[in-house]
Amino acid sequence: MIPKTDPETHRRQMAKLKKVMDAKVARASGAKGLVIVHTGGGKGKTTAALGMLLRALGHGMKCAVVQFVKGDMATAEALLRSPLLTWDRCGEGYTWNTQDRQRDLDHARAGWELALGRMADPDLDFLLLDELNIVLAHDYLPVEEVLAGLAGKRPGLHVVITGRGAPEALVEAADLVTEMKEIKHPFKAGIGAQKGIEF
Numbered sequence: 001m002i003p004k005t006d007p008e009t010h011r012r013q014m015a016k017l018k019k020v021m022d023a024k025v026a027r028a029s030g031a032k033g034l035v036i037v038h039t040g041g042g043k044g045k046t047t048a049a050l051g052m053l054l055r056a057l058g059h060g061m062k063c064a065v066v067q068f069v070k071g072d073m074a075t076a077e078a079l080l081r082s083p084l085l086t087w088d089r090c091g092e093g094y095t096w097n098t099q100d101r102q103r104d105l106d107h108a109r110a111g112w113e114l115a116l117g118r119m120a121d122p123d124l125d126f127l128l129l130d131e132l133n134i135v136l137a138h139d140y141l142p143v144e145e146v147l148a149g150l151a152g153k154r155p156g157l158h159v160v161i162t163g164r165g166a167p168e169a170l171v172e173a174a175d176l177v178t179e180m181k182e183i184k185h186p187f188k189a190g191i192g193a194q195k196g197i198e199f
Contacts, residue, residue, distance in 0.1 A: 033156045033159070034158050034159070035150055035153075035159050035176075036052075036158065036160045036161070036175065037160075037161050037170060037171060037176070037177045037178070038161070038163075038178050038180065039162070039164060039165065039166035040164065040179035040180035040181055040182075041164060041181065041182050042180035042181045043182065043185060045162040046130055046131070046162050048178070049128050049160045049162050050077055050128075052160055053160075056126040056158070061084065062123050062124050062125050062126070063082075063084055063085050063127070064085070064086040064124055065086070065127075066088045066090065066115045066118060066129050066130070067087070067088065067111075067128075067130040068090050068111045068130060068134065068135050068163075069090075069091040069131040069135065070091060070131060074199065075199045076195070088114045088118075090107045090108070090110050090114065091131075092104075092107065104140055108135045109140075111132075112135075112146070115129055119149065119152075119153045119154070119159070122154065124157060125156070125157065127159045127160070128159075128160045128162070129159060129160065129161045129162070130163070131163040133162060134165065136165070136166070136167050136170065137165035137167070143170065146170070147169060147170065150173065161174075
């Protein structure tokens, strides 16, 4: 936090900071398709990824979502419609609901095949692999196979991966990793998931 100062001192401090920031921006002139991971125990991983998706759509970018695990959940984001957006849902709900490892494995495999197909689309700009980290954490897909698929993606394609428990190898391979940390959550006070907030 910047302490309160008189106007002239503040101006000098900000001018000095601007010079530093301008130099950093000038050095960061490269561009590439990023692998972005949103993980951690706090709320907001999918929410943040959907914000990025909305931004990409706003720029006229072709986008796709492959949503793992949440296949049978009624979420409002799956109702989004745009000629620039393709949405695939795989799975039958959270693993504690399905209680059938083989079906979960089959859904994960089908989702990954969809993801590989989306990555092969030469016109795709942005791919969201929602809850893929959950699939990896439960060992429904080999991490090495997913890393190989990501390594083979087109250089300009952005891929965002969400879910708790991102494996360390994925964290290492990613360009940008954000960990959501729970500070406080209404569920612990007996408040359930709410329309427009969680789904």
